[in-house]
Amino acid sequence: MLSASGRKIESCDSYQTQPADLPTFLRVLGPNPYKVAYVQPSRRPADGRYGENPNRLFKHMQLQVILKPPPENVQELYLESLTAIGIDLRQHDIKFEEDNWESPTLGAWGIGWQVMLDGLEITQFTYFQQCGGVDLDPICAELTYGLERLCAFLQDVDSIYDIVWARDPVTGREVKYGDVRLADEQQFSVYNFEAADVQSAWKHFELCEGECKALIERYGALTKDKNEGDGIAREKSRFPLLAAYDLCLKCSHYFNILDARGAISVTERVGVIARVRALAVGIAKAWMDQQYGSENKSEKSEKATESAAKGKKGKLAPVG
Known part of the structure; x- marks a missing residue:
């Protein structure tokens, strides 16, 4: 198949x-x-x-x-x-x-x-x-x-x-x-529903979050170095952003386990999602800088993007 x-x-x-x-x-x-x-x-x-x-x-x-x-x-x-x-x-x-x-x-x-x-x-x-x-x-x-x-x-x-x-x-x-x-x-x-230790899951979440944040901040420090030369450029090109993203995914997985265990209240949920999203956004921006340089970052607003997307969907929507 x-x-x-x-x-x-x-x-x-x-x-x-x-x-x-x-x-x-x-x-x-x-x-x-x-x-x-x-x-x-x-x-x-x-x-x-x-x-x-x-x-x-x-x-x-x-x-x-x-x-x-x-x-x-x-x-x-x-x-x-x-x-x-x-x-x-x-x-x-x-x-x-x-x-x-x-x-x-x-x-x-x-x-x-x-x-x-x-x-x-x-x-x-x-x-x-x-x-x-x-x-x-x-x-x-x-x-x-x-x-x-x-x-x-x-x-x-x-x-x-x-x-x-x-x-x-x-x-x-x-x-x-x-x-x-x-x-x-x-x-x-x-x-996932009965046996996962809630305190341990939170600890794993926070450890992964902390290491991911530290990597994003270290990359950010490289981009702010005003004396950027071949050495800084090389450090940026080899910086482990893929590892940072892996840590972000682990945070998302621990969030899902905690959610399945019923350990996250409705009010907490919004805040925890925002914490993981902040990691993903930081990694995405760093990746764009690492791979393409800041001049390639999109400046379109989300509203404009959504409007254009709906127009395209109308043209491409399959019949069924």
């Missing part, structure tokens, strides 16, 4: 990276083209269901596609990718339902749709407009395919846990998805 959909994506002059975990947020910033497809796990502590829900998971796999800038026929290419993996669009109901996407902790948002296949969401289709508070120019298209749901559909099984993961070439014995992943879902649901 991945090979077939990957070949269709490569027709957009993109490349595949297997596996990957950090590229999306930072690579969509700036003017350079970026077209890639990769598989990655998506962990959402609050989505765990103790392995009892047939199509909802704490950790699922997704094929993530980034097309920057997006081709004019991106929606046609997406539908062709479904055909390439064996879905007969004439026999099944495909709908694009408006579902604008936002990640408050990362200061990112976009306009788009959730793609429904016979009533089941299989893909999130988004035109990214902003990441880390930085307006994207050009904007990019992101498609995230839910691999477990697609596999369950193609294998005609009612539960993700009944997907055939592998088959012994000699005996024909089948290994099911549940054999490999059911225990993960059960035990991590217990951890």
